[in-house]
Amino acid sequence: MPSLEYEFTYRAALNxxxxxGAGPYGNRIVGEVIGGxxxxxxxxxxxxxxxxxxALxxxxxxxxxxxxxxLLSDDGAAIYLAYYGILEFNEKxxxxxxxxxGTEFADHYWRTNPRFETGHPKYAWMNHGVFIGEGRMLPGRIAEYRVYRVS
Known part of the structure; x- marks a missing residue:
């Protein structure tokens, strides 16, 4: 039976x-990341x-x-992060x-499936793992995610 191992938390500040607006695929909104x-x-x-x-x-x-x-690690590794997911866009x-x-993790269904790419040998494990994330909003338009590796 697979289990989840906590890897890290990240916070992304958004503009x-x-x-x-409404297009052929739904209502598109864009949240630009300005740091974190x-x-x-x-x-x-x-x-x-x-x-x-x-997002749609x-x-x-x-x-x-x-x-x-x-992402840029403290020891200089560049890491590309991409993910799809579902966020329950409820009243909260x-x-x-x-x-x-802000919101709490339990306030809504907010799940993602992060994928990582890096050429840095120390973080090669990120290229080969399956990950899931759960999200919430912090005050000040900051998205916070807890990321887990499926073992």
Whole structure:
């Protein structure tokens, strides 16, 4: 039976969301990442600016997450992070985004499946693992995720 092993927590600060509007695939919103940090037992460092979530809000009230961003470990390793996921865009989440407030992990269903790429030998284990994440909002438009490796 697989189990989950905690790897790290990361926080990504976001610019105000850009509402692209209703298109052929749903209502697109973009959340630009402007920085952040990550820390866990095996690695820590910074979330770099330049990434974003290119999410779609469906008629079912769920947000289809589509994130790509860059991490830089404290020892200089560049790590690419991409993930899809589902966020229940419920009243608590909408209120947090509108007012700059926070949510708790139990307030909504917010799950992701992170994938990592790096050429740094110390972090090669990230290239070969299966990971899941759970998210919440912190005050000030900061998305926080706990990331686990499936063993």
């Amino acid at each position: 105000p969301l850009i509402d692209i 940090d990550f820390s866990g037992p095996r690695l820590k460092g910074k979330v770099l600016s330049g990434g974003a979530d290119w 809000v469906g008629a079912d009230g769920r947000l289809r997450i589509d994130v790509r961003l860059q 989440m909408q209120q947090a985004l509108a007012q700059g407030g």
